[in-house]
Amino acid sequence: MKLQRFAVTNPMSNFIRQIPEGDDRERLMCPDCGHVAYENPKVVVGSVIAEGDHILLCRRAIEPRAGFWTIPAGYMELGETVEEGAAREAWEEARVRITLDGVLAVYSIARIGQVQVIFRARFAEPGFAAGPESLEVASFHWSEIPWDELAFPSVHWALKAWRETAHGALPAAVLNPAEDRRGVHRLPVAG
Amino acid sequence: MKLQRFAVTNPMSNFIRQIPEGDDRERLMCPDCGHVAYENPKVVVGSVIAEGDHILLCRRAIEPRAGFWTIPAGYMELGETVEEGAAREAWEEARVRITLDGVLAVYSIARIGQVQVIFRARFAEPGFAAGPESLEVASFHWSEIPWDELAFPSVHWALKAWRETAHGALPAAVLNPAEDRRGVHRLPVAG
Numbered sequence: 001m002k003l004q005r006f007a008v009t010n011p012m013s014n015f016i017r018q019i020p021e022g023d024d025r026e027r028l029m030c031p032d033c034g035h036v037a038y039e040n041p042k043v044v045v046g047s048v049i050a051e052g053d054h055i056l057l058c059r060r061a062i063e064p065r066a067g068f069w070t071i072p073a074g075y076m077e078l079g080e081t082v083e084e085g086a087a088r089e090a091w092e093e094a095r096v097r098i099t100l101d102g103v104l105a106v107y108s109i110a111r112i113g114q115v116q117v118i119f120r121a122r123f124a125e126p127g128f129a130a131g132p133e134s135l136e137v138a139s140f141h142w143s144e145i146p147w148d149e150l151a152f153p154s155v156h157w158a159l160k161a162w163r164e165t166a167h168g169a170l171p172a173a174v175l176n177p178a179e180d181r182r183g184v185h186r187l188p189v190a191g
Numbered sequence: 192m193k194l195q196r197f198a199v200t201n202p203m204s205n206f207i208r209q210i211p212e213g214d215d216r217e218r219l220m221c222p223d224c225g226h227v228a229y230e231n232p233k234v235v236v237g238s239v240i241a242e243g244d245h246i247l248l249c250r251r252a253i254e255p256r257a258g259f260w261t262i263p264a265g266y267m268e269l270g271e272t273v274e275e276g277a278a279r280e281a282w283e284e285a286r287v288r289i290t291l292d293g294v295l296a297v298y299s300i301a302r303i304g305q306v307q308v309i310f311r312a313r314f315a316e317p318g319f320a321a322g323p324e325s326l327e328v329a330s331f332h333w334s335e336i337p338w339d340e341l342a343f344p345s346v347h348w349a350l351k352a353w354r355e356t357a358h359g360a361l362p363a364a365v366l367n368p369a370e371d372r373r374g375v376h377r378l379p380v381a382g
Contacts, residue, residue: 014224015224015226025268030221030223030224030226032221032223032224033205033206033221033223035206035221035228037226037228038233039269040231040233040234040266040267040268040269041234041267041268041269041271042229042231043231043232043234043306075231076231076232076306077216077231077232078230078231078232078304079301079304080232080299080301081299081301082297082299082306083299084299084301103294103297103365104365105365105366106273106294106297106308106365106366107366107367107374108271108272108273108274108275108366108367108373108374109374110270110271110272110275110373110374110375111373111374111375111376111377112374113269113270114374115234115267115273115306115308117297117306153371153374153376153377154374157367157368157371160368161365174294174295174296174297174352175296175297175298175299176298176299176348177348177351180344180348182299182301182302183298183299183300183301183302183303183305183344183345184301184302185302185344186302186344
């Protein structure tokens with residue numbers, strides 16, 4: 001996932017910009033094979049994982065913002081749901097198994113073409129540890145959060161959103177309905 | 192946008208699958224130039240647009256599911272926020288100007304690699320008409336919605352979610368904070 005942000009600027013690529021037939025704007029195309037590399041916003045999935053007033057943060061081992069603190073989050077992969085992606089990232093970056101409460105926030109980072117879906121989560125099992133993309137993982141009391149050493153504005157936003165909703169209900173209707181939790185059915189169910 | 196789903200299966204492409212250096216899973220790569228075409232879930236943005244108990248639906252002019260009814264929705268583009276994308280799609284497909292109430296739903300369609308961010312919206316100005324991707328656009332009373340002619344399961348889900356929340360408040364904290372509505376600032380603001 002850390003390679004992802006280089007996809008469009010790969011120095012080996014000789015892709016050109018032109019408008020494909022039937023489209024209405026320029027796209028990145030391979031002049032040799034005709035492949036259209038659509039550049040769409042990418043989805044980042046993450047979670048604010050709390051136990052009481054303590055929140056789990058990871059100190060990044062990789063750029064961008066290596067050495068700064070973040071919530072466990074990363075690029076969603078094909079074939080998974082947003083919930084599955086958030087749980088996978090929590091495991092990869094912080095070796096923690098989580099239970100999701102619900103969607104805490106949906107952020108647009110227009111500058112870099114990201115949509116972030118952030119969950120509010122709790123520990124499903126005790127324990128955490130640094131994964132390969134983290135220098136360390138720690139549980140901070142709200143009063144000890146290193147605000148000046150957060151990696152991204154959206155980490156700041158998500159922590160503040162957590163603080164506002166920490167003890168309240170999150171909307172239940174926001175995610176897939178029970179009859180198709182993963183979005184695998186092709187046709188509508190009559191209703 | 193209608194071309195998007197062909198990106199990976201373009202018959203002109205000779206891309207191959209291999210694991211890029213430093214990655215942990217197979218990606219689609221051009222053997223000639225080394226370009227890595229990351230295949231990530233794509234974001235669909237849309238809205239349930241209502242006036243009283245009437246809801247705006249579009250009959251699709253294009254595949255998939257041409258002839259079936261949908262809410263205005265489509266692939267998000269780079270450089271826009273989810274809110275801007277939903278408003279753009281409402282204009283492109285239904286020639287309607289909308290005001291967003293908030294996020295109604297976040298759906299994962301794992302089968303086809305989509306994340307759908309669906310808003311609840313109202314008319315900002317009177318009037319609507321079929322855009323180029325719609326055969327017709329119509330306002331349906333809730334009791335007249337053509338349930339058996341909806342294009343996708345998620346249209347069904349979104350309409351039901353709308354019905355459940357139509358007269359209630361939507362969560363305010365879910366979208367970008369006021370200090371950075373579009374996600375254009377690079378560094379965290381101390382807080």
